[in-house]
Amino acid sequence: MESGWGAMNHLIEVNQITYTHDRQNGETPPALCGVSLQIAAGEMIAMIGSNGSGKTTLARHLNGLLLPTTGTVRVAGLDTSLPDNRQTILSTVGMVFQFPEDQMVATVVENDVAFGVENLGLRPAEVRQRVETALREVEMWAWRSRPPHLLSAGQMQRVALAGILAMKPRCIVFDEATAMLDPAGRRTVMEIMHRLHQEGLTIIYITHYMEEAAQAGRVIVLDRGQVALDGSPREVFSDAERLVKLGLDLPPAVKAAAVLHEVFPALPQDLLTLDDLLAALPHAPAGVVPPVAVSQTRPVEEFEAWIEVSGLSHTYLLDTPFAYQALQEVDMRVAKGGSQGLIGGTGSGKSTLMQHLNCLFKPFTGRVRVGQFDFNAPEVTVYQVCQMAGLVFQNPEAQFFEQYAGDEIAYGPRLQGLDKPVLRQRVQWAMEMVGLDFETFKDRLTFTLSGGEKRKVALASILALQPEVLLLDEPTAGLDPHSRKELIAHLQALRAQGMTFVVSSHHMDDLAVLTERLLVLHHGRVEMEGSLGEVFSDAEALQALGLAPPPAARIAEKLRQNGWPIPAGVVDLQELKNALVDMPGGMK
Amino acid sequence: MSNFEFMQRMTFGQYLPTGSVLHRLDARARIVIFTAFLTAVTVAKGLPGLVLSLLLAVIGLLLARIPLGYALKGLLPPLPFLVILAVIQVLMRSRGTEAALFQFWLLRVTAGGLLEGVILLVRFASLVLWLSLTSFTLSVSELILGLNLLLRPLRRLRLPVDDLVLMVQVTVRFIPFLTQSAERIVKAQASRGAAWGQGSGGVLRRVRQALPMIVPLFLNSLRRAENLALAMDARGYGGNAARTSMHELNFQVVDWLAVGGSLLLAGLMVVWGVVI
Numbered sequence: 001m002e003s004g005w006g007a008m009n010h011l012i013e014v015n016q017i018t019y020t021h022d023r024q025n026g027e028t029p030p031a032l033c034g035v036s037l038q039i040a041a042g043e044m045i046a047m048i049g050s051n052g053s054g055k056t057t058l059a060r061h062l063n064g065l066l067l068p069t070t071g072t073v074r075v076a077g078l079d080t081s082l083p084d085n086r087q088t089i090l091s092t093v094g095m096v097f098q099f100p101e102d103q104m105v106a107t108v109v110e111n112d113v114a115f116g117v118e119n120l121g122l123r124p125a126e127v128r129q130r131v132e133t134a135l136r137e138v139e140m141w142a143w144r145s146r147p148p149h150l151l152s153a154g155q156m157q158r159v160a161l162a163g164i165l166a167m168k169p170r171c172i173v174f175d176e177a178t179a180m181l182d183p184a185g186r187r188t189v190m191e192i193m194h195r196l197h198q199e200g201l202t203i204i205y206i207t208h209y210m211e212e213a214a215q216a217g218r219v220i221v222l223d224r225g226q227v228a229l230d231g232s233p234r235e236v237f238s239d240a241e242r243l244v245k246l247g248l249d250l251p252p253a254v255k256a257a258a259v260l261h262e263v264f265p266a267l268p269q270d271l272l273t274l275d276d277l278l279a280a281l282p283h284a285p286a287g288v289v290p291p292v293a294v295s296q297t298r299p300v301e302e303f304e305a306w307i308e309v310s311g312l313s314h315t316y317l318l319d320t321p322f323a324y325q326a327l328q329e330v331d332m333r334v335a336k337g338g339s340q341g342l343i344g345g346t347g348s349g350k351s352t353l354m355q356h357l358n359c360l361f362k363p364f365t366g367r368v369r370v371g372q373f374d375f376n377a378p379e380v381t382v383y384q385v386c387q388m389a390g391l392v393f394q395n396p397e398a399q400f401f402e403q404y405a406g407d408e409i410a411y412g413p414r415l416q417g418l419d420k421p422v423l424r425q426r427v428q429w430a431m432e433m434v435g436l437d438f439e440t441f442k443d444r445l446t447f448t449l450s451g452g453e454k455r456k457v458a459l460a461s462i463l464a465l466q467p468e469v470l471l472l473d474e475p476t477a478g479l480d481p482h483s484r485k486e487l488i489a490h491l492q493a494l495r496a497q498g499m500t501f502v503v504s505s506h507h508m509d510d511l512a513v514l515t516e517r518l519l520v521l522h523h524g525r526v527e528m529e530g531s532l533g534e535v536f537s538d539a540e541a542l543q544a545l546g547l548a549p550p551p552a553a554r555i556a557e558k559l560r561q562n563g564w565p566i567p568a569g570v571v572d573l574q575e576l577k578n579a580l581v582d583m584p585g586g587m588k
Numbered sequence: 589m590s591n592f593e594f595m596q597r598m599t600f601g602q603y604l605p606t607g608s609v610l611h612r613l614d615a616r617a618r619i620v621i622f623t624a625f626l627t628a629v630t631v632a633k634g635l636p637g638l639v640l641s642l643l644l645a646v647i648g649l650l651l652a653r654i655p656l657g658y659a660l661k662g663l664l665p666p667l668p669f670l671v672i673l674a675v676i677q678v679l680m681r682s683r684g685t686e687a688a689l690f691q692f693w694l695l696r697v698t699a700g701g702l703l704e705g706v707i708l709l710v711r712f713a714s715l716v717l718w719l720s721l722t723s724f725t726l727s728v729s730e731l732i733l734g735l736n737l738l739l740r741p742l743r744r745l746r747l748p749v750d751d752l753v754l755m756v757q758v759t760v761r762f763i764p765f766l767t768q769s770a771e772r773i774v775k776a777q778a779s780r781g782a783a784w785g786q787g788s789g790g791v792l793r794r795v796r797q798a799l800p801m802i803v804p805l806f807l808n809s810l811r812r813a814e815n816l817a818l819a820m821d822a823r824g825y826g827g828n829a830a831r832t833s834m835h836e837l838n839f840q841v842v843d844w845l846a847v848g849g850s851l852l853l854a855g856l857m858v859v860w861g862v863v864i
Contacts, residue, residue: 065821087827095822102815105823107728107761114834116823127834145605149764163823360775382778391779399776401803411800412780461780 012039017071046213049222050247063093094164100156104148134166154185171202184546210251249481284563306336312366341515342504349524390467396458406442430464452483508550533569615734617843628854634861645717678705
């Protein structure tokens with residue numbers, strides 16, 4: 001270890017670094033310009049910023065994966081630019097990446113965890129011991145001899161983390177490590193991060209979820225390659241206007257607290273997490289009208305089903321030892337112009353159900369009907385159905401193949417053999433629907449678009465087929481708060497025009513504003529079904545399935561428990577506000 | 589059922605960890621044993637030896653606790669070709685002066701020819717079974733580890749054994765993910781009205797039709813490769829320390845016995861019916 005480095009110094013020192021991706025081409029703006037940071041051992045830091053703000057680039061400087069164009073980075077006093085320091089720095093600062101499956105090196109879990117330790121040249125017995133400790137720490141020991149491609153995304157991410165832990169680092173950087181995970185997977189990874197922090201590790205994590213950022217001890221906000229804000233979550237999240245300008249948002253608990261504060265002035269001002277907020281909610285004073293009892297038996301709603309699924313089962317890898325049943329006896333009915341939300345963890349069968357709704361999968365057992373198409377009829381195929389029911393896959397931009405955004409959108413209608421002028425009109429219409437200006441965007445190269453713009457192009461490419469039903473699989477996954485808000489607004493506008501929706505999402509907030517009814521899937525079975533209010537007010541049942549209602553519904557439920565007369569069916573913040581204003585007495 | 593389920597067609601080459609006696613042998617022992625039997629099946633000339641190898645393959649499957657039905661299913665796809673080959677073999681080999689068992693016009697079948705046909709069938713059947721048994725009981729990681737250790741002496745000749753073996757490992761690891769990726773892309777493009785596998789017209793038109801599938805697959809693979817390289821970098825691959833391995837294999841008496849026994853049986857397969 002270099003002399004002069006002592007306990008008083010910082011674990012990581014970033015000193016005036018700039019970084020330019022392409023040094024030959026002077027026109028590209030630097031990804032980082034003049035960033036300085038000190039990170040002390042034992043800190044827990046969240047890094048946030050809109051897409052393209054330089055978070056990932058900065059993170060990769062912290063363990064020497066990238067070297068600054070100018071300026072220096074020191075880890076435990078060692079300069080990252082010196083090749084001799086490389087191995088020491090890599091085993092001091094470990095990194096977990098965004099895409100779980102891209103990090104798996106070996107064909108079996110335990111070998112993958114061993115990979116990093118083996119690179120350190122340790123004795124086999126020592127390697128085995130570290131692998132076992134690390135796998136037990138992330139609770140994946142039971143899975144040690146599985147091939148990684150048979151794990152869920154959340155499990156793979158835990159394996160990737162174990163691979164880093166086994167190297168015994170002092171600091172771990174998580175680069176959007178929770179972005180691809182379901183709520184249960186995200187919660188587990190966050191819990192492990194907190195536990196490691198308590199054990200003395202330095203934790204740095206990049207996230208798009210403000211509720212995750214609010215759990216850190218320190219929040220660093222990046223904007224166009226510079227540090228825009230750096231402070232405690234309380235300081236950073238006190239300036240809502242500034243955050244929105246930076247493409248970010250307030251954590252849901254902070255937003256809700258602001259609304260509640262008008263009604264309950266005694267509520268503390270500094271609540272950052274939902275748990276704190278729920279604990280601080282006041283009890284109703286005696287004399288407040290007790291909550292209206294909600295009748296348990298609701299009238300059966302009569303409607304004509306536009307989408308009708310009955311007794312649908314599906315088994316993958318049939319007739320092999322790897323066969324597993326993805327759907328079991330699923331029933332679903334959606335009215336014309338209605339909107340159905342699907343929730344459930346990874347592997348619950350949501351995507352499989354979605355792919356049955358545009359005939360990618362033919363019903364194996366059971367029946368599926370969408371509009372006039374009976375999918376059990378042998379002549380009905382996806383090629384006819386795609387003009388009726390458009391499916392937008394998760395991360396659809398991974399399937400782009402045209403150079404220009406306009407051509408990408410025109411692909412579907414062109415295959416239908418439309419004439420040039422009609423085709424042009426279609427593309428223009430589709431782009432307007434998602435808020436992309438036709439003249440500006442039609443000739444833009446797809447790879448130069450931002451994450452939010454790409455997602456809009458993908459949506460437009462399905463809308464261009466003018467489907468009556470829109471099937472959306474995780475429509476907002478991986479988007480920053482600003483792009484997410486925009487996309488949701490456009491989807492709401494489409495809903496208002498009478499389009500029928502089926503949306504699967506891990507974001508309960510999105511479902512609360514996009515859908516009317518919910519279907520909860522668990523291991524391929526329908527566990528709950530009903531209106532938003534009905535499903536979201538049963539927090540206990542949801543929690544048993546590894547899910548949680550959106551913040552507003554949880555707050556409403558807690559207020560009800562505390563004796564306030566909040567009506568059933570409150571699922572978003574606006575409804576909660578209205579309910580509180582309408583509340584008879586006891587408010588002021 | 590679906591046209592889009594690619595994984596279902598990938599049954600051959602599957603590893604089935606049943607934890608049997610066979611699975612517990614040293615990886616190097618299994619590599620040597622399977623190599624010996626596969627070589628023996630290929631070079632054996634006599635019918636008794638080949639029948640013995642077929643029997644041994646079935647015993648091997650039972651020892652490995654593999655459902656026999658599942659293993660025998662692997663024989664079905666090549667069966668029509670094998671039967672045709674066997675029939676041709678029978679007819680071609682029945683030319684000699686030997687008395688015909690059966691004759692019709694130009695078609696003549698002799699005992700010797702029939703024997704050749706049967707030998708061909710038995711040889712291919714046992715070859716398929718031995719290959720299946722190898723893939724069922726020897727995981728890719730064990731194969732890689734075993735190869736690494738077996739090839740280790742070649743390090744002295746300054747051959748980059750570790751890098752080569754790692755290359756094999758990463759390639760194998762990529763296959764299931766590539767299959768999944770291809771499946772997703774084809775589904776997504778089909779959802780936009782692309783007619784997958786319904787190509788008609790000239791070569792150019794067909795290539796043009798395939799582009800929407802190939803371009804994203806290529807780009808996704810590049811992205812994956814880049815991410816994997818980063819992840820390997822971050823875990824210190826290519827450092828100065830000599831890589832070690834978490835697994836230590838130690839050859840035990842059982843392994844020596846298994847290898848010895850197998851080599852004897854493999855030798856017997858080659859010579860039985862020819863020399864003795």
